[in-house]
Amino acid sequence: MSTKRSWGRAAALLLALGLVAAACGDDGGSAKSSGSGTGTTGKTGSGSAAVTTTAAPQKGGSITVAMFSETRGLDPTIGSGSGTAGGTEMIALYDTITRWNPDTRKYELRTADTLTSSADSGEWTLKLKAGIKFRDGTAYDADAVKFNIDRYLSTVNTSTSRSWLVYVVGDAKNVTVVDPLTVKFTLKVPFAGFPSFLAHTPGMILSPAKIKALGDPTAADYKAKADAFNLKPEGAGAGPFEIVQWTKGESIVMKKSPTFYGGEVYLDEIKFVNLNSSDKGVDGLKTGTVNVAFLRTPPSVFNSKADKTLGGLDSFIQGGGMMLMNQGVKLTCAAGKPEPLCVGKPDGALSTTPNTADAKVRAAVAAALDPAVINTRVNDGKGLPNNALFDSNFSLNPGVAGVKPDAVAAKKFLDEAKAAGASGKIRVACTNQPERVALAQILDTQLKAAGFETAVRADIDTATQITEITSKRDFDLGCWGMSIPNDDTAILALVQNFWSASPTNRVGYSSPAWDAALNVALGAKDDAAKKAAYKTLAELWNKDVPSVIFETVIERVAFQNKVQGVYLTESSMFFLDKAWLQK
Template sequence: MKHMTRLRALGLVLALGLVAQGCGDDGGSSATGNTGSSATGSGTGTATTTTLTPKQGGTLTFAVYAETGGLDPVVPNAVGTTGGHELNAVFDTLMRYDVDSAKFVPSLAESLTPNADGTEWTLKLRANVKFTDGTVLDADAVKFNIERHITYKSRASIQVALIKTMTVVDPTTVKFTLTTAWGNFPFALAGAPGMIGSPTAIKACGDKKPAECAFNTAPVGAGPFMIDSFKAKESITFKKNPNYFGGAPYLDGLKFVFLDAGREKTYDALKAGSVDSAFLRNPEVIKKAQSDGYQGNLAVQSAGGILLMNNGYKITCAAGAPAALCTGKTDGEKVATTPATADKRIRQAVAYAVDPKVMNTRLWNGAGFQGSELFQKTSKWNSNTPGIVADAAKAKALIDEVKKEGKWDGTIRVLCYNGNPNFGIAVQAQLEAVGFKVTKNDDQAISGYITDIQVKHDFDIACWGYNVYQDDPWINLNGNLNSTSASNWIGYANPEMDKLLGQLLGAKSDDERKTALAAISKLWNDDVPSAIFEATGEMIIWDKDVHGVASNVTAVARFEKAWIG
């Protein structure tokens, strides 16, 4: 991956989040939004360069974005926004991404080597690495752990779904045979599937579900730190692992706390000295941290803010449900939903109506990362393919064209949740300005909102975010746009897009990936499956006395070489 531009440090990419935080503009990344310190590459690696002599001791307190549901890699999402920092501390990963070399490199592994076409990868482990309970980290342990992601359908299961077979060649060698070529397979082993726990400790749980097992709050790994205490709703603490294969950490320990999801309270705690490092996701707070001169890792996830549009999702009927569509239908019969946005012209009208610059102003007072293109200019994957430029006249013309056919009266439904009322208000105002009749629902809790989108598919437009990893853009693009994907909530289907996503998956170099992504960007503009208005900025910052923080894929911070002084 490409080295990222700097704010005062290197970039860091984060994953996840339903409604993104950035902003949008009139077709390209605007110079009026938050343009300083945006990242263009993977955003992983050593965060600072220093010639100071590291100091031993101390506990680093880190304010997380969200509380984790546990420390078993198959339980939380295990990314930067949820649990990833904590899990990396106790497990490390088989592979990691190194910014300086712009490559995936071994961590707990010794090497990972592909065959000629990328359908087979051979993992070689370091000899004599042990978990903190004394169990050897061997090939059987790797196979056992990765199989658990499949068995329990973890959030990382999409990353291991392409593994056809895992063969233990010898105690330190595992051969992965994939169902198709994946040129970026090391990405999977740098994330949750590469976080290997002690089989001895895991098997002690017996038949208990992972979330109910003692291992979930008292994990045993081979990482730089060991669990000290897990106090739900309070803190999670770790102590150094003196036998870590890379050498004992400088820090005596780590403490993870949750404050307010990376907003003002979190930033105030950093300034006051009650935390040493923090995760920010609010664009206005990020901009404030930048102007205050804090060092940190910033990255921008592509398509972090979108208007998700139902393309006519086909629901599979079961026992006559959902009743609105499936009454009298046989079980298994597929029935298409009938949203206004099933008509491409209406989707185009929405894209022309919503101005990313206006969204940025309304949501973030101009501090966000506005842009309607799939990959903004700060992204390493940018191909100079412009986004759709806001144009009220074009929007009105398309609306009038469809209305004249007599089958639609201009009504369109907008679904948001109650976390940010400005979102729905801003969308409604711009849509009504071009002639839509908007029915807005933005007063429900996020659980009901998710159900309407992912289960009932009962919406025209929804406030959403794709949050495409820069580390491996295929993961989220494929999940949202492939016609066969279980997480394609909108029913978008185009054989050409499926073909391009396959090319992206099999690409062996960044140049090949960029070629595929350029074609995907053009097809996105042609089909308008949804409307993008911003990218999502996320930043890990630290106090001036903190040094040596590093990072891995999906915005997971690494602390094995961190120190305070």
Template sequence: MTATRGIVGDQAVPGAPTDGGRLSFAGYMPITSLDPTVTPATGSTGGTEMAAVYDVLMRYDADSRKFEPQMAKSLEESVDHLTWTLTLRDGVTFSDGTPFDADAVVASIERYNQKSGMFAPLFNEVVQNITAKDSATVEFTLNKPWLNFPAILSYGHGMIVAPSSQQGDKFTPIGAGPFTVENLQPAQQLDLNARSDYWGGKPHLDALRFVAIAGEKPKIDALKTDGVEMIYLRDADTVNVAKEVFPGFLDFTNMSMVGNINNSLGRPGGDPVVRQAMAYAIDPEIVNERARDGAGVGGSDMFGPQSFWHGEVGGILPDAVKARELLDQAKAGGFDGKITYVAVNSPEAQQVALAVQAQLNAVGFDTTIEYASTTTDMVMRTIINRDYDLSLGALDISDIDPEIRLFNALSSTRNNTIGLKSPDMDALLSDVLSAPDDNAKRAAINEIQKFVNEEQPILTWSSTGEVFIAWSDHVYGVKPSVDLIMLFDKVFIGD
């Protein structure tokens, strides 16, 4: 695979932007709440919808390859790399008419951290203090340098909710973004209307609609027949089909398919020998071939050759003989060989499960597959209750800000899915965060790969996966940000 990040496909050069119309977008997962502390602010889980309501302080610009101010006017770093000063735009208001000022920004971020929004543990790890210096200035004091600090303000921390949003236990989505909420039918449909008083000028679109369409092939059919104007795709076969037909934004992620091992004491994966036996037993290429007909990229590298962060050390290579030896060693210590594998009940997940089960059992494991009926059930089973031994997952780590999802997946300071509690890993993550330049960051990530090769707390089955946001030939002005969060303030539907 040749990794690509950017707008692809042939599309006519647009004329002058036209006003009016409604754009419908079928995302990856239908949204149930517009509270950024409840809904993870990523492109696949509601980040695009929430950015339309709240906007973001910072955004990633694919052309400049830098984080640029969006709601913010500027973000400046001190010489010692420990203080970041955020300056806000003049005259910005929330949709309820109240001022979008430094006090509101500080209050929203503090609320986000108190309610443990996504990436809050990382923010708390790095940021020592947040202060409203005056009505237009927010100062962030860090306890360690983080050159990529602007990244975190492009996710949920940068989606500022109005002080009036939280009234007791009731949350109302009030933001300073380009659209306001007309109607939310959880997990079904979200309708938004354009704001005439948006700081960047009234959006060209009159309205946005986010709809739920089950399955990626039906999404493609809906786009072909003008049932929707944009769709989110991540399955290898549908991405390959769609990018040959539609324009859109193509991105890739690292560790797009992983095996989460429950590292908790008392589970089989609490024994590193069992984890190592699993790792050597499962060939990622076989998983890719059986689950995706070879359309994806199988591999055990955390960051494969396509990645900017690919280092000198790759993942381990499958070795059935070594896997049997390790499993025999674990059984000699009392392990009965039984493994419970959990996955969502979908066609691709079923094929992955069968491929993994066959390879584990071939070296002597006794693997039982159990399916969760919905994604919500899967989250409850694996993340909340941690009632599994091995499960299908994805880290989807971007090359733009790899430290954010690495920390989220592997740090002892958060309730990571695999239950890893390792001071050594925490120290390695700190090295990635504080790296003074790209070479130092790549070297630090390389050390994490070494740790994973030795301890196998998680299994990489696909080092790379493509994600494609496809749109109609008549859609123009989409601004991609980080993590496939799309910004619609300048979008219009042409002739």
């Protein structure tokens, strides 16, 4: 009989194994949500607030939250589900099954009652809290969980979590309903950090009735219905807030839910806005036009920390600033699309051959780029320059330094590549935000110093850049950002972006050694084993140079001091179910 580990039964065992069950509901006006802490605030911190207040939460009022970008949607199979791209908005609507507590570095239970695993982490059993209902009145139960996971696995969708589930769970048949509140997951690849899935978009459960009401996906009117649902999934969630209106390009407005399973919600309303600038977010906090702002650029983070009227919660993101390096990908051409690579080509498979497909060219780029100089020129010296896969801000940093910047070595690598037939040409594509324009300029200088013949552009918006890289695939170097959080989704970010068969591997990197190391990291049961696996991955990163990192990024949830009770989860997402305004 297999040995079982159980979360949610005995407190000592919970603490030992790193997943803590937290109480729900209210008692005498003090916040006791699942993982909400004590309704506190502070100047800086990592997860919940660092400075406590003895004031009782005050009810009512509304807040305006400036997000980093406008989400692609409120359906988790469409939205990215991160702090930068819709995750916080979706948490407000749907809640999650678990929650990562960055202060304790443990997973806590939200809609889950218990979560148990086999000794090898290959089988996980989830039992839900009883009595939870979606806002349409239907049951939040085991069938609903399976329906949602099946939806990720069985349909083509744009969620970044789909590659995680395909890699680790594999197939919908590996998810089975045991009883009305219990679901069993039999994993294709054992993963000791499986609770991290349930704190992300796979743990944002929607009412099956609402999804089924959209009808047959092959029907002519299905897309229109699905698009409307993506904008206004009314009644589909069990979270603390309900959608009121999403005005594209302006705001998403939500009102509190009177039926939230986690107790009273203090705020009446939340308005999420996109200011298209972290600097504008800081300005809005100071002028009072916004109450909470998601910041990602080093100057905006620095400026918010310097203001004593503002508090904030920080997440350190490895690989936050990087240059994707295209190693050649496989396209399927149809009627000359996607352009320009398929123009004049017959329908069918096409393997691309960008300049950076050459390993020596990639080595030359890695040696040519100097993160310290980039930080000085682009961030006024306020960033965290780094070119290693993991740095000292990562809790399980394996201590593997990145490739040493060396213009002489870069020229040597490029000369060797050219002697073997490389052109010495390289294309660089960045977006038109001021900081990206500055980055493109310094990249041009550093690459030319190594002997490259450059073609640099920084005149396209973010949407166009995403299309160029993810659909057209016609690039050598692309300004980008990978999000490797300081939690158990760190390994999933590497699966998502660089696993050989990942549907979101944008650079065509393929390495059996890398894939094997991913499996080892997923199965690691303690910090020592995880660190050893990360060491292998970091060494392979330096050897193969799949892309080039130039900075670690701080993602900061900044707020006015009167805003209380904001707390983080994984991937820089944050909860607002126990947020309140001190009047």
